[in-house]
Amino acid sequence: MKVSMSSADIKACVTELQELVDSRVEKVYHHIPDEIRFKLRGAGRKDLVVEAGRRIHLTKFPREAPRLPSSFAMLLRKYLEGFRLESVEQHDFDRVVILTFKGWKGGEEKRYRVVAELFSKGNVILCRDDFEIVMPLKHGIFKSGDKYEFPEPKLTPFDLSTEKLRELFESERKRDVVRVLAMNGLGGLYAEEVCLRAGIEKNKKASELSDEEVERIVRAIEEVFDSIVKGDFKPHVVLKDGKYVDVLPVELQYYAEYEKKYFNTFNEALDEYYTELVVKECESGEKEEKVNALSKRLEKQLEKLREFESEFERLRKTGDYIYENWSRVEAIHSAFIKARREKSWQEIERIVKSSKLSEVVKSVHPEKNSVTVTMDGIELELPLDRTLPQIAEMYYERAKKIKSKIDGLLKAIDKTREEMKKAEELEARKMARSIRVVRKREWYERFRWTITSDGYLVIGGRNARMNEEIVSRYMESKDLFFHTQTPGAPVVILKRGQEAPETSIEEAAQFAASYSTLWKEGKYSGEVYYVKPEQVKKSAKHGEYLARGSFYIEGKRNYLNVELNCAVGVELEKLRLLAGPVNAVKKHCDYFVEVEIGDLPQSEVAVLVAKKLVEMSGNNHVVRGIATPDEVARLLPPGTSRIKE
Helix, strand or coil: CCCCCCHHHHHHHHHHHHHHCCCEEEEEEEECCCEEEEEEEECEEEEEEEECCCEEEECCCCCCCCCCCCHHHHHHHHHHCCCEEEEEEECCCCCEEEEEEEEEECCEEEEEEEEEECCCCCEEEEEECCCEEEEECCCCCCCCCCECCCCCCCCCHHHCCHHHHHHHHHHCCCCEHHHHHHHHHHHHHHHHHHHHHHCCCCCCEHHHCCHHHHHHHHHHHHHHHHHHHHCCCCCEEEEECCEEEEEECCCCHHHCCCEEEECCCHHHHHHHHHHHHHHHHHHHHHHHHHHHHHHHHHHHHHHHHHHHHHHHHHHHHHHHHHHHCHHHHHHHHHHHHHHHHHCCHHHHHHHHHCCHHHHCEEEEEHHHCEEEEEECCEEEEEECCCCHHHHHHHHHHHHHHHHHHHHHHHHHHHHHHHHHHHHHHHHHHHHHHHCCCCCCCCHHHHCEEEECCCCCEEEECCCHHHHHHHHHHHCCCCCEEEEECCCCCCCEEECCHHHCCHHHHHHHHHHHHHCCHHHHCCCCEEEEEEECHHHEECCCCCCCCCCCCCCEECCCCEEEEEECCEEEEEEHHHCEEEEECHHHHHHHCCEEEEEEEEEECHHHHHHHHHHHHHHHCCCCHHHHHHCCHHHHHHHCCCCCEEECC
């Protein structure tokens, strides 16, 4: 998986970033350790990510702003906030980008430059107009007050004319063609691509190339890089076995057999690729640390539990065996007691070893005045100073002690599992917050809302104030008004409901029932009525009182008895969550999870639903950014729920 952008990638990206010119710096964030994010305002909000040594691109998935800004972020804000982006340039087809900002400060016009080094470990350096360094992100090579020095100029693909290539191949006669090209302006991937397009064996020695082959190489270089210079892009991410491998502005023959995912712009492709990379790094880093420690603890506890359970079972069975085989055990026990009265332990050991008793007697223990025998696969220690009932009780007592340890260990295991659950929930929320989706929300998204399977909008109030607002401001003559018979239900409007088919009317009724107190009360079905807007009166009859958010209905009501059901899904095309009746969510969403009345609180169900949606998507970072536990919680019905099996 490619980690950092190539010079060609940067060239293509910078071409597209010209749309940012003249946008204003609203805020600057520093995501530790090396990522700087510029929040820009121009024709809408744009987030520009610059990560030292790796990447630069626009993102729709900005990470959560740090609670406390770093000193470097504070410095960038001090110098750049309110300034306009004057230019975005790539320096000499190198992996260096210069962002120039211009604005007024202290009554005079100022200009500052941010130099982004995207090679090796990289750096982000704030400079004055003349490239005097104000402060670098990483100290060491650069110091405040020094002049920034650009890397030594290198050959670029545009320098490789026929004459220049002949010189290179002559001076590097013993090297492979692909290596000469890679070391002189093309890099490894594009060197391979040029060889493929030119029909040249890449391992051929430079000294063996004919003039005609050199010409073919020149034409191949022009063919590859002209499309990048002209902005003739076909942005895509390259995949192998479903995993991201590379991100490119143009198609290459080198990846002809690979799967590809295409995008409208190269910045979108870069955003998709690098956000996925960041998510994977987060998952393999901070997330694993806490959860893995608990997982290892749980593994050891479970292993100990298996040992204790095995020992408990052995001791209990041994006690039972004595009573079940009383006469046989007593015969052996009595024989040894008698022998001990007449003989020494040394004599007893000698007799055991030289007779058939060795098949039964495993060992003798003079120091403990006991013998250990094996009968039917059961190992028995028989103290000679105890009776057989006392020996059986001895095993039962040992089993009780082990059982006590098992009970204590089970409590410890439950505690570890609870800690793991909390840690996983915390990490799920952290991860969800770390990658967010920035999109323009529709006017109706502050209410409860859904889209029916026929494409009709349904909106409902979250409280009495919203109920009043929906009726007074958003209900129109062609709509339908829905409500349940039970108090505490939201006002629900089916927009253009009088034109809608029966399926949409039923789904709007299901929506009204599912988000009412019926769900909280554990009812699986309920009665909903609907009327036309002109039947809804905001004032009560004479002598009656209407509470805030309540309405008086005049005339005939249309009743429906509906099943309560709900699903939460991800609508990738619109980068949002959709919740409501199962059939409606199923119609519009790429992934969805059904929920039903249950016994889990909203917060817990939200985490489980978010986790399941991410798993269903194959851990897609876009879904992770959309389906956050907090967003899911806003869409769940009131009261307790659970995921439907």
